[in-house]
Amino acid sequence: MLKIKNINAYYGKVHALKNVSLHLNRGEIVTLIGANGAGKTTLLNTLSGIIPAAGGEILLEGKGIVGLAADRVVSLGLSQVPEGRQVFNPLTVEENLELGAYLRYRSGGQKEEIAGDLERMFQVFPRLKERRRQAAGTLSGGEQQMLAIGRALMARPKLLLLDEPSMGLAPLVVQDIFKVIQRLRSEEGTTILLVEQNARAALKIADRGYVLETGKVILEGKAAELLENKDVQRAYLGRDKKEIWER
Amino acid sequence: MELLNQITQFVISGLATGAIYALIGLSFAIIFNSTGIINFAQGEFVMLGGVFTIFALNVLKLPILLAIVVAVVATTAVGLAFERLAIRPLKNATPLSLIIITIGASILIRGVVMLLWGKDTQVLPPFSGNTPLEIAGATLLPQHLWIFGVTVLVIVGCRIFFHHTISGKAMRACSFNRKAANLVGISVGRMVLLSFVISSALGSLAGVIIAPLTMTAYDVGVMLGLKGFCAAIMGGMGSGLGTVLGGLILGTLESLGAGLISSGYKDAIAFLILLLILFLRPQGLFKKGETERV
Numbered sequence: 001m002l003k004i005k006n007i008n009a010y011y012g013k014v015h016a017l018k019n020v021s022l023h024l025n026r027g028e029i030v031t032l033i034g035a036n037g038a039g040k041t042t043l044l045n046t047l048s049g050i051i052p053a054a055g056g057e058i059l060l061e062g063k064g065i066v067g068l069a070a071d072r073v074v075s076l077g078l079s080q081v082p083e084g085r086q087v088f089n090p091l092t093v094e095e096n097l098e099l100g101a102y103l104r105y106r107s108g109g110q111k112e113e114i115a116g117d118l119e120r121m122f123q124v125f126p127r128l129k130e131r132r133r134q135a136a137g138t139l140s141g142g143e144q145q146m147l148a149i150g151r152a153l154m155a156r157p158k159l160l161l162l163d164e165p166s167m168g169l170a171p172l173v174v175q176d177i178f179k180v181i182q183r184l185r186s187e188e189g190t191t192i193l194l195v196e197q198n199a200r201a202a203l204k205i206a207d208r209g210y211v212l213e214t215g216k217v218i219l220e221g222k223a224a225e226l227l228e229n230k231d232v233q234r235a236y237l238g239r240d241k242k243e244i245w246e247r
Numbered sequence: 248m249e250l251l252n253q254i255t256q257f258v259i260s261g262l263a264t265g266a267i268y269a270l271i272g273l274s275f276a277i278i279f280n281s282t283g284i285i286n287f288a289q290g291e292f293v294m295l296g297g298v299f300t301i302f303a304l305n306v307l308k309l310p311i312l313l314a315i316v317v318a319v320v321a322t323t324a325v326g327l328a329f330e331r332l333a334i335r336p337l338k339n340a341t342p343l344s345l346i347i348i349t350i351g352a353s354i355l356i357r358g359v360v361m362l363l364w365g366k367d368t369q370v371l372p373p374f375s376g377n378t379p380l381e382i383a384g385a386t387l388l389p390q391h392l393w394i395f396g397v398t399v400l401v402i403v404g405c406r407i408f409f410h411h412t413i414s415g416k417a418m419r420a421c422s423f424n425r426k427a428a429n430l431v432g433i434s435v436g437r438m439v440l441l442s443f444v445i446s447s448a449l450g451s452l453a454g455v456i457i458a459p460l461t462m463t464a465y466d467v468g469v470m471l472g473l474k475g476f477c478a479a480i481m482g483g484m485g486s487g488l489g490t491v492l493g494g495l496i497l498g499t500l501e502s503l504g505a506g507l508i509s510s511g512y513k514d515a516i517a518f519l520i521l522l523l524i525l526f527l528r529p530q531g532l533f534k535k536g537e538t539e540r541v
Binding site for chain 1: 413416417419420423424426427428429430431432433434
């Protein structure tokens with residue numbers, strides 16, 4: 001599905017990604033964990049074509065996408081739910097969702113399908129239906145996150161990138177969001193790359209994981225193995241202290 | 248009674264000029280929203296509208312409506328070329344350098360028009376005669392009706408475009424959050440181009456419908472542009488309705504001031520208002536608190 005080979009990228013003058021390689025198989029949930037500033041968001045933005053890649057190769061279903069403009073990348077089936085949700089506050093919930101299908105509107109002739117998808121989004125996220133005529137800026141954080149996910153799904157992506165969907169949300173809301181992510185894979189077969197600081201929750205629903213540290217992949221493996229890995233536990237899961245305290 | 252009639256007269260002609268300021272203000276706001284720059288060549292688009300119409304009417308001998316269409320299309324082409332040649336190539340320029348470029352472009356356009364058509368003031372005949380209508384003791388020219396009619400049509404058109412078409416919604420999304428707009432597949436460059444097209448079309452339309460009342464020359468764009476800018480500032484740059492109200496208020500105050508105090512102060516009144524707004528309410532006259540949750 002997606003293959004990244006030795007990608008490099010700069011965030012300003014900082015060398016933010018150093019020869020990062022990773023891959024996703026169709027229908028997988030893969031998580032990318034790492035501390036603040038490890039380069040997770042930079043990696044997603046490089047994939048989306050927002051930050052130019054300085055060398056390396058990105059293959060989406062075998063097609064090179066390095067150097068393509070962001071709108072081209074979306075049209076090839078890769079959508080991103082950006083960090084901090086970034087919904088269009090002054091626009092209504094419904095308009096936000098419609099804009100998710102912007103490229104499909106522009107290519108024409110899909111009006112009925114898009115309307116169908118809109119109804120489906122309202123089924124998946126009933127809260128959004130109640131608020132469809134409300135400005136997106138008036139929604140709660142959790143609702144905005146659902147809207148941001150719904151907006152990305154309206155493009156019918158084959159690969160969905162999620163950047164910190166749990167950020168700033170209450171634990172119960174985070175659970176809801178993670179359930180939705182699992183449903184997306186099981187019901188729609190969407191391939192998902194999930195970036196999270198909440199490493200434990202992410203590893204629990206993921207098939208595989210990559211650990212990113214200062215722009216490099218330092219560890220990769222099955223999610224279950226990473227959960228058990230001592231280094232990962234110490235650095236990202238905070239198990240050590242708890243265990244000592246429990247014993 | 249005499250004074251009351253006079254005031255009605257001033258208000259009517261003030262609203263007509265105000266409607267023009269509103270249209271120019273809208274064209275400022277559209278470009279500002281999509282690019283974050285103030286296009287100081289906007290007044291030149293207004294001037295081009297008038298000048299092209301006169302050219303199409305007198306030289307090409309076209310009927311008036313066709314001449315107007317030709318003028319608006321030609322000005323829009325200039326706006327499009329301006330964006331392609333002067334704005335787009337500078338991908339990472341700061342807003343300030345882009346604004347300076349628009350000032351340069353305005354001087355260039357004015358110079359070219361002066362060379363081609365000379366410095367003389369030119370007259371565009373009113374679209375449908377000069378027989379005044381009597382309303383409440385004041386006279387209303389048929390051209391005033393044209394101005395009000397076109398302005399209402401443009402406002403309704405803008406409303407439909409920005410709220411009921413996908414391109415309009417995309418432009419609003421883009422002006423709120425470029426990165427997120429980019430991530431749903433909206434091409435920012437395309438939106439910027441579209442904003443230049445729409446705003447040069449609006450500006451030229453304003454120039455065409457005012458030309459029969461004020462006459463036109465290579466340099467009328469400077470003052471009209473600044474007044475339109477003033478209207479946009481009164482509306483807080485972002486709001487369409489605010490800009491329209493700002494334009495109408497500005498036109499009315501200007502006309503009342505010119506009529507009741509002295510016509511020599513006409514422009515001074517507009518700029519006094521501009522300064523007061525910038526000092527006291529830089530967010531615009533009508534802006535409410537933002538409803539936003541983080």
